[in-house]
Amino acid sequence: MQDDKKRYVIPGDVITTGPYRPDQNVTLDGNRIIATVIGISEISDDGVRVIPLTGMYIPKSSDLVIGKVVSHTSLSWEVDINSCYVGILPAADVFGRDFSAHADELTSKLDKGDLIAARIVNFDRTRDPLITIADRELGKIESGTLIKISPSKVPRLIGKRGSMIQTVEMATHAVITIGQNGLIVVSCDDSNGLLKAIKAIRMIEEEAHMANLTDKVKEMLESR
Amino acid sequence: MGGRESTLVLLDKNGIRCDGRKIDEPRKIMIKAGVLKNADGSAYIEFGDNKIIAGVFGPRDVHPKHLSNTDTGILRCRYHMSPFSVTERKNPAPSRREIEISKVIKEALLPSLMLEKFPRTVVDVFIEVLQADGGSRCAAIDAASVALADAGIPMRDMVCACAAGKVADTIVLDVNNEEDQAGQADMPVGYMPNLNKVTLLQLDGVLTRDEYKKCIDTAIGGCKLVYQIQKKALTDKFFENGGNQ
Numbered sequence: 411m412q413d414d415k416k417r418y419v420i421p422g423d424v425i426t427t428g429p430y431r432p433d434q435n436v437t438l439d440g441n442r443i444i445a446t447v448i449g450i451s452e453i454s455d456d457g458v459r460v461i462p463l464t465g466m467y468i469p470k471s472s473d474l475v476i477g478k479v480v481s482h483t484s485l486s487w488e489v490d491i492n493s494c495y496v497g498i499l500p501a502a503d504v505f506g507r508d509f510s511a512h513a514d515e516l517t518s519k520l521d522k523g524d525l526i527a528a529r530i531v532n533f534d535r536t537r538d539p540l541i542t543i544a545d546r547e548l549g550k551i552e553s554g555t556l557i558k559i560s561p562s563k564v565p566r567l568i569g570k571r572g573s574m575i576q577t578v579e580m581a582t583h584a585v586i587t588i589g590q591n592g593l594i595v596v597s598c599d600d601s602n603g604l605l606k607a608i609k610a611i612r613m614i615e616e617e618a619h620m621a622n623l624t625d626k627v628k629e630m631l632e633s634r
Numbered sequence: 635m636g637g638r639e640s641t642l643v644l645l646d647k648n649g650i651r652c653d654g655r656k657i658d659e660p661r662k663i664m665i666k667a668g669v670l671k672n673a674d675g676s677a678y679i680e681f682g683d684n685k686i687i688a689g690v691f692g693p694r695d696v697h698p699k700h701l702s703n704t705d706t707g708i709l710r711c712r713y714h715m716s717p718f719s720v721t722e723r724k725n726p727a728p729s730r731r732e733i734e735i736s737k738v739i740k741e742a743l744l745p746s747l748m749l750e751k752f753p754r755t756v757v758d759v760f761i762e763v764l765q766a767d768g769g770s771r772c773a774a775i776d777a778a779s780v781a782l783a784d785a786g787i788p789m790r791d792m793v794c795a796c797a798a799g800k801v802a803d804t805i806v807l808d809v810n811n812e813e814d815q816a817g818q819a820d821m822p823v824g825y826m827p828n829l830n831k832v833t834l835l836q837l838d839g840v841l842t843r844d845e846y847k848k849c850i851d852t853a854i855g856g857c858k859l860v861y862q863i864q865k866k867a868l869t870d871k872f873f874e875n876g877g878n879q
Contacts (some may be wrong), residue, residue, distance in 0.1 A: 416868070416874045417661065418872070419782060420792070420865060420868045420869070421783050421788070421790070422789065422790070422791035422792045422826070422828040422829070423793055423828070424828060431726075435788065437662070437748070437788075437790055439828075439829060443671070444790065444791070444828065446748060446788040446789055446790065447786055447787075447788055447789075448783055448784075448785075448786065448868055448872050462786055463786075463872050464675070464783070464784060464786035465786020465787070466692075466693060466785075466786060493693065494692065494693040494694050494752060494755045495755075496695075507860065512764060535753050536704070536753070541761065562786065614817075619872070619873065
């Protein structure tokens with residue numbers, strides 16, 4: 411990791427002083443680009459960024475998240491998406507355009523405690539994130555095992571173009587739904603496969619910063 | 635001038651202080667990051683005989699809601715001394731001194747945090763002094779800063795703090811409890827090393843202009859030493875194999 415482009419940084423570390431564009435998790439002080447979180451700095455043609463190794467999930471438009479319904483008003487559900495903001499799921503999204511607050515009972519579709527796979531539609535500083543479940547792979551999750559990992563490790567779990575997660579899915583025949591917010595649902599008919607998939611996910615979380623992780627995971631999955 | 639009468643020799647003729655240190659030598663400092671499982675970020679510091687643990691939660695929803703700010707996140711800080719942290723049992727209720735130190739620590743940490751990224755949220759910092767020995771506010775800031783970085787809260791820079799003071803007419807680095815009680819001045823300084831900015835400056839005692847300048851330089855020198863230890867604590871936790879710093 412000791413090349414010029416990638417470096418381990420902590421808040422306050424000066425990454426570079428060149429004429430680069432500050433991207434994620436960096437700040438500009440004069441002409442110095444400074445890291446603002448613990449992570450790995452990357453300098454590319456279009457800017458400087460730091461991939462965080464810790465931290466909370468910050469909602470981003472079009473992210474797939476897994477959330478738990480915590481309460482509802484007469485017009486919308488509030489969903490805990492493992493972030494500092496609650497997700498707002500409007501009732502019209504589930505009941506359709508002819509939703510009426512008198513006639514339709516929200517709890518008939520989604521109740522407190524239900525898990526849902528949702529997508530973030532819109533999020534800005536002024537309002538809580540708006541989410542939707544109106545898509546093919548979205549909606550209420552009926553079964554599976556819920557695992558929570560650090561949201562900063564999610565990209566590693568998915569791997570380059572999904573390579574890591576495909577490896578795990580192929581080896582265990584499990585279906586794994588990954589929320590960008592660090593919540594993961596694993597379902598598998600075979601209990602051995604389920605345990606193995608969970609073990610693999612835990613291993614990826616713990617060793618996210620290691621090189622050659624895909625090979626290690628493969629090795630673990632193939633043993634026994 | 636100043637200081638209490640005492641039979642203790644604070645500085646002998648060889649320039650050795652009452653606990654065997656040289657005038658520009660800090661106490662032994664050890665920091666460990668990520669010691670608590672349930673907090674979002676945490677750190678433990680041993681600063682001489684000070685033993686302090688800091689836990690950070692957030693950014694999270696503000697309760698009570700009226701405290702929230704739609705423009706920016708807010709920081710709340712609680713400095714608390716355990717009943718067993720001092721020789722005579724300390725009443726666990728927050729004292730006047732603890733409330734003041736909580737405020738001072740909050741204001742020392744705030745310039746480093748980029749809370750404007752998280753409007754309507756709060757970051758809570760809880761500092762528990764397990765064992766106190768002069769200079770606990772500096773040690774608390776050091777631990778809190780590591781805990782905040784551990785929690786992944788965006789920061790412009792780390793905050794490190796160290797005190798300097800005047801003992802037996804000499805400017806010394808990092809005053810301990812005895813020196814604080816019997817010495818002539820105590821000056822805790824909070825500092826952001828990469829931005830070269832001071833975030834905390836207090837002074838208890840009387841100094842001449844030259845002494846003041848020397849004292850602040852000495853304290854900043856101490857802060858830079860602390861920074862290396864903070865850096866090591868975070869590097870050890872996150873990049874244990876192959877960290878390049």
